[in-house]
Amino acid sequence: MNSLTILIPTRNRELLLIETLTSVRLAFGSGQRVIIGDNGNPTITKRVLSSFQDLQVVHLENAKGSSYVQNLDILVRSCVTEWLSILHDDDIYLAEAGEILESIIHTRPEVDFIFSAHPIIDESGEVNEEKTAEYSKSYQRDDIPEGVTDQTTYYAARMSIALDGFFVKTALAQSVYFDTSLLVYDDNRWLLDVCQRSSIGYYTRRPLFAYRVCQTSLTTETSTSDTQLKFRIELYKALSRAKITCPKGKKILRKRKRRIMRSIIAAWVRKIFS
DSSP: OTTEEEEEEESSOHHHHHHHHHHHHHHHOTTOEEEEEEOSOHHHHHHHHTTOTTSEEEEEEOOTTOOHHHHHHHHHHHOOSSEEEEOOTTOEEOTTHHHHHHHHHHHOTTOOEEEEOOOEEOTTSOBOHHHHHHHHHHTTOTTOOSEEESOHHHHHHTTOSOSSSOEEEHHHHHTSOOOTTSSSTHHHHHHHHHHHHOSOEEEESSOOEEEEOOSSOSSOSOOOHHHHHHHHHHHHHHHHTOOOOOHHHHHHHHHHHHHHHHHHHHHHHHHHHO
């Protein structure tokens, strides 16, 4: 698909990256444009890419110590095609994604943001039907009508839109900058602000990608109480900077921020009295 570039942030996950790139090939065919932002050992990624020479891959080796948010910023700024999609290195596109996407773009040229329902897969890549139903209900994707929508900001605020697996016009994506002073969670704020600027969105109930639930995070392998507290504070800061005007979205975002603040206070109390 010549009008699309797939952006993949990665860090030392060889086997998962192989699955991700295999899914790109199956969904979009040989010759698909891909940019990989590498925050890990570039030798690992180069070894993977030797098996995907039929894809048009640009491998960006980020400076040592670069953060996930910096990686995303570099990836988005590097794109030159009309459309882009961000896919984490543990998630996969479904085989029919390219066909569905091209149909939407062809029939709805006014659309600038496309997102979908998606199954949940486990570490082995198998669909977990129970978790898929649970997550769809929890994130309220079941009640989103198929087709064009002007409620994209509202859906982003209530987290119905995943942080990857969506498709967005590059000009729209590049109109919002990442705050690279934050390490991890500015993608939450960035997505909200992108959706706020979107003219017309489109939701398809036909899944375009699968979200993998795995024990290791894209951004950190630590789960200490101090790290969790640090990242909760960062998430609160990021969401506080979102510039959305949608009344329903603002209401939901306020509730979400209050929940995060309560968890921050509770964590501080545990830290003080432990």
